[in-house]
Ligand code: PEP
């Protein structure tokens with residue numbers, strides 16, 4: 001257990017963190033010691049170097065064996081799509097930055113294996129900490145859990161196996177690795193809370209996929225919560241209630257019943273089409289970052305993939321992935337989702353998305369710097385390889401290619417020209433591809449909005465990336481918590497921008513979709529349909545909710561809602577009007593969980 005003095009807990013003490021996985025769980029706490037091992041660094045003599053390197057190699061081997069064992073358990077738990085997490089950990093165990101650099105340190109600094117590993121892990125963590133993109137920064141937790149495992153094997157410490165926990169309990173831990181999470185038996189561990197973590201960490205992703213309520217980022221959970229304490233996890237609100245009174249207990253039992261009932265009911269919508277009452281179909285697709293996520297997305301009712309963020313392939317591989325490897329990944333994706341399409345976005349690196357291998361120059365203002373297509377058009381070797389792989393995959397299903405962060409017609413033409421050259425190459429080589437592969441442009445900059453009519457002549461479809469468009473439109477850094485309150489999707493400027501894009505697409509007769517986070521928000525979906533979006537791509541877990549909403553409205557009704565909010569002058573007024581409207585129409589989805 002974590003060595004700390006527990007303070008007396010008052011009835012109904014509330015801790016606030018981040019709701020990482022929705023749902024309510026009520027049980028007693030079970031503290032799990034996942035504290036990091038403290039390495040003891042020791043100077044060694046030159047003749048000790050081989051023995052320390054050998055000890056390190058044995059620890060790596062033991063770690064591999066353990067992960068292989070975890071991997072074998074994964075499919076039995078119905079989580080085979082998450083095998084990639086274990087595979088990622090296995091890959092990290094072979095990464096030269098971990099393996100070779102630690103061995104080098106043992107010899108060059110004459111320190112024991114524990115000391116060298118600790119130093120190297122510290123360096124790797126610093127590299128990840130310097131990245132401002134939340135998703136990528138969270139990949140640091142993968143390095144942490146692999147590093148911890150190797151260190152434990154070096155030191156010879158045995159951990160409590162979460163499968164041996166006698167349930168039902170609520171696990172309380174400083175941190176949990178994805179490997180811990182996939183091993184959880186839902187019958188025994190019915191919820192968990194951690195001191196650290198965020199919404200995008202793999203542990204949170206897995207918790208959502210397993211349907212285990214979780215609250216992370218509580219900071220003080222392990223120092224405040226004693227073992228065997230009655231508690232409640234509210235993953236919807238991101239709160240934990242310690243020592244609930246009888247009244248609170250009954251209140252949460254009611255909330256839990258209500259939530260579980262609603263989720264079950266929503267499952268029935270997965271297989272239905274997202275169609276308005278008057279027969280307008282909206283394609284609800286999934287955003288993915290790794291091919292392994294596709295099976296889960298299809299299960300949740302996604303009609304294909306609306307955004308394949310390919311930069312993550314470049315981060316998980318050792319160096320830029322080869323053409324054949326990319327081709328296999330894209331081909332599998334198009335084959336899996338057939339007859340629906342997969343929209344493959346070319347590399348969106350730079351800005352806040354950092355790939356160490358690319359040695360991007362330090363930029364004063366990277367979000368406005370050499371990112372996305374600007375980078376691809378400079379690093380033409382990488383661009384060519386990726387386009388060849390995408391085109392080759394297009395022969396096996398419905399692939400669409402899309403360019404990110406285009407800010408002008410010239411850039412779009414340069415991308416298309418490049419694509420045409422690659423097509424010519426493939427033709428000469430006699431390699432099959434879809435000659436008619438649709439080519440899309442992401443609308444993510446204010447300039448792209450203002451010239452949407454001109455860009456529409458250069459593209460087969462638009463996909464609005466609101467995550468970036470909102471930040472550039474409102475001049476609000478999407479990753480800066482100090483201005484997060486100004487990041488307003490319902491800002492009249494954003495609504496006008498979206499309207500302009502939809503009108504330009506309609507006038508040119510091209511499709512317009514959205515793949516920013518806004519597309520999956522239940523509050524906004526009717527506004528988006530009214531604006532003209534017919535293709536929304538999102539985190540797949542939102543799909544059944546949106547289907548449920550869309551099937552209950554007609555286009556005429558949503559048009560009236562839009563007309564009412566478009567005249568409001570502030571985001572607050574728009575949001576309030578919209579919330580009132582949605583609550584009235586869908587009390588079950590927008591109301592509190594009280595019965
Ligand atoms: C966006 O900007 O909305 C988008 C989908 O791209 P990303 O979040 O990857 O920048």
Ligand code: MG
Nearest residue numbers: 444465467468
């Ligand atoms: Mg973007």
